[in-house]
Amino acid sequence: MRIAAPWLAAAAALLASSVAQPSAAQGTRQVTDAAGRVVTLPLHVNRIADPWHANNAMVLMLGGADKIVATTAQAQRQPWLRRLYPRIDQVPAAFNAAGEPNIETLIGARPDVILMAYDGTLPKWSAAVEAYHVPIVLMPNSSLEGLETTARITGQVLGEREAKVAEDYVRYLDGNIRRVRSVTGRLPANERPTVLHTASAGVLTVDGRDSVIDDWITIAGGRNAADVVGLGRPVSLEQIAAWDPDVIIIGTAPNQQSRQAILDDPRWREIKAVKTGKVFVNPTGAYLWDRHSAEAALQVLWAAKLLHPELFPDLDIKRETLDFYAKYFHHALTDDEYASIIDATAPR
Amino acid sequence: MRRAAWFAMILVPLAALYVSLLVGRFYVPAGTVARILASPFLPISPNWSASMETIVLQIRLPRAVMAMFVGAGLSISGAAYQGMFRNPLVSPDILGVTAASGFGAALALLCSGGAVGVELTAFLFGILGVGLTYLLARTYRSTPVLMLVLSGVVVAAFFSALLSGTKYVADPDSKLPAITYWLLGSLNGTSAQSLGMALPPIVLGAVGLMMVRWRLNVLSMGDEEAGSLGIRTDRLKAVIIASTTLITAAAVSVCGIVGWVGLVIPHLTRMWVGPDHRALLPAACSIGATYLLLIDDVARTASASEIPLGILTAVVGAPFFAYLLRKTQGAWQ
Numbered sequence: 001m002r003i004a005a006p007w008l009a010a011a012a013a014l015l016a017s018s019v020a021q022p023s024a025a026q027g028t029r030q031v032t033d034a035a036g037r038v039v040t041l042p043l044h045v046n047r048i049a050d051p052w053h054a055n056n057a058m059v060l061m062l063g064g065a066d067k068i069v070a071t072t073a074q075a076q077r078q079p080w081l082r083r084l085y086p087r088i089d090q091v092p093a094a095f096n097a098a099g100e101p102n103i104e105t106l107i108g109a110r111p112d113v114i115l116m117a118y119d120g121t122l123p124k125w126s127a128a129v130e131a132y133h134v135p136i137v138l139m140p141n142s143s144l145e146g147l148e149t150t151a152r153i154t155g156q157v158l159g160e161r162e163a164k165v166a167e168d169y170v171r172y173l174d175g176n177i178r179r180v181r182s183v184t185g186r187l188p189a190n191e192r193p194t195v196l197h198t199a200s201a202g203v204l205t206v207d208g209r210d211s212v213i214d215d216w217i218t219i220a221g222g223r224n225a226a227d228v229v230g231l232g233r234p235v236s237l238e239q240i241a242a243w244d245p246d247v248i249i250i251g252t253a254p255n256q257q258s259r260q261a262i263l264d265d266p267r268w269r270e271i272k273a274v275k276t277g278k279v280f281v282n283p284t285g286a287y288l289w290d291r292h293s294a295e296a297a298l299q300v301l302w303a304a305k306l307l308h309p310e311l312f313p314d315l316d317i318k319r320e321t322l323d324f325y326a327k328y329f330h331h332a333l334t335d336d337e338y339a340s341i342i343d344a345t346a347p348r
Numbered sequence: 349m350r351r352a353a354w355f356a357m358i359l360v361p362l363a364a365l366y367v368s369l370l371v372g373r374f375y376v377p378a379g380t381v382a383r384i385l386a387s388p389f390l391p392i393s394p395n396w397s398a399s400m401e402t403i404v405l406q407i408r409l410p411r412a413v414m415a416m417f418v419g420a421g422l423s424i425s426g427a428a429y430q431g432m433f434r435n436p437l438v439s440p441d442i443l444g445v446t447a448a449s450g451f452g453a454a455l456a457l458l459c460s461g462g463a464v465g466v467e468l469t470a471f472l473f474g475i476l477g478v479g480l481t482y483l484l485a486r487t488y489r490s491t492p493v494l495m496l497v498l499s500g501v502v503v504a505a506f507f508s509a510l511l512s513g514t515k516y517v518a519d520p521d522s523k524l525p526a527i528t529y530w531l532l533g534s535l536n537g538t539s540a541q542s543l544g545m546a547l548p549p550i551v552l553g554a555v556g557l558m559m560v561r562w563r564l565n566v567l568s569m570g571d572e573e574a575g576s577l578g579i580r581t582d583r584l585k586a587v588i589i590a591s592t593t594l595i596t597a598a599a600v601s602v603c604g605i606v607g608w609v610g611l612v613i614p615h616l617t618r619m620w621v622g623p624d625h626r627a628l629l630p631a632a633c634s635i636g637a638t639y640l641l642l643i644d645d646v647a648r649t650a651s652a653s654e655i656p657l658g659i660l661t662a663v664v665g666a667p668f669f670a671y672l673l674r675k676t677q678g679a680w681q
Contacts, residue, residue, distance in 0.1 A: 053520075073517075074520060077519070096516065097517060097519060097524070098516075098520055098524075099520070199521070199522060199525065200522040200523070200526040203457070203525075203526040203527075203529045203530050203534070203536075204537070204654075205525055205526065205529065227652050228652050232521075232525045233653040234529045234536070234656070235652065235654050236536050236648045236654045237407050237536065238373050238374050238403060238407050238408065239373040239648075239653075239654070241374050241399060241402070241403055242373045242374040242375070251522070252521055253460070253519075253522065257462070261462060261463070266402070266406055266539075266540075267407050269402060270397075270398050270399040270401075270402040270403075271399075288521065291521070
């Protein structure tokens, strides 16, 4: 062992340097990420690895999807992402559904940078990747404000052209939030319907406070019915009856099936949202609209129109949606396609 | 056992049931609960809201009844297995039923099966798992205890691996948390319908075990001794395994993996009524039913979000088991 160690170290160093060399020659630039770290990137980033399911659609929206060289198994399962960007199926899924990489597949994809969601800690595989001089850029993932930062950082990392799209998108998102807030901001608590957003119905879990979901419920003029903290918390049916939400929104697939199960179940019958027929499915596009996704910009409008149709007579969700996908995803939605997004069913 | 003890065994669980129906996150006055419960039988004009009636009759009552049957079922199964294997460390999942059921449930959740689909798949896989264990353990027309235990380990390991595989490919935004919470155990999903599906196998299995409870005494002396006394040990074991499997597969399929009940309750009961299975099995039913009912009351009322049952039964069960061990110094018979 004593003899082998220096040789191994030398071999590792040689291997690491040979992987990192190509881009290093062309000059560098710096980006500040969500953890406040100044990350040095090659001047032109041409190859990115994206272990964050929702962010793959963000990269596509900003015009940088052809630079994705490693993605996640979960992103490849989003029917609408595959429709909008079929190449995603050919990109190696270096990351599994939990976001853990196969290090060799990842390094083999030769990414210039890895874009990653940051929840306060770095995963333990990050050290192994950084040893190969692949920089990691961290982005926030828990609020609508964070979504703006995520769009900006993603744009900056991808390049000048994409950064411009990101600025444009942030203005659009911000505009939508202002537009809705200017109407709903004045609403007193008793005019704000309580909204229960479910994460899964097979085992009942709901989305609580301190989340991007709580953010858009509040902006859209509602109150989160779920008095728990964080996403996907298990709650009892009796607790939901005690909260007695005015509106129920079904968050994740299979939305339609879960909606029907709730409507058919006698135990849900006396809950206000069920009695008044206000049980809805959340739209799903390139990613889930309700999460930290590009389409959160539309979610704010959709939820506002859903909760307060009388306050937003001029807001045409179909128009907004068609414009959004045409402008940012360069895809003209047909009527059927629009319906499939709003109903959260797979595109036909 | 004295007559008073038999009465207590019936009255205490019923009292616990009534108290359980009074508590919950949704406020229903105690008097109203009583009137709602009586309304199907007595001419009482309803002065309560429809919500209250749904809460008491459709949510609390099925869930409380389910907790009792699951608790009783797991306890009687544990008691029977501890006698049959002649080992105090045995719990009802020793032949791989929980691992196999867990995989079945996870598979159904992964394929977006509804509540009924998940229960049915979990139940069938539980039966399949124990069936495999039994076939694996059959040698020369007998089923030695050692072979049963080892086969159980093999089958449980295999299904645990399949279960991990299911979790590995599950959607981390919805399916994975659903599978994880399911495995932690909960009676949250209980409806009148799931009650109708789970009670028949539990009752059938419990009746089966009660019918052989005297022979269990003989079997717990050892295969050879029991054989020399004219007991067909092989057939008896098959009956016990089949009954126990019906019970545990049904229990796991409705409430996920709830540990420690089938291990601790038989011990506790043995301290009270002694090792005679004729008294042990019914007493274990009674204590187990009360225990899981009260634990589930905590699970559904202590906080706004549901506390998984498996966590509570272990947090309460493990220290209690430690206490029993110290007190009896390991002398279990």
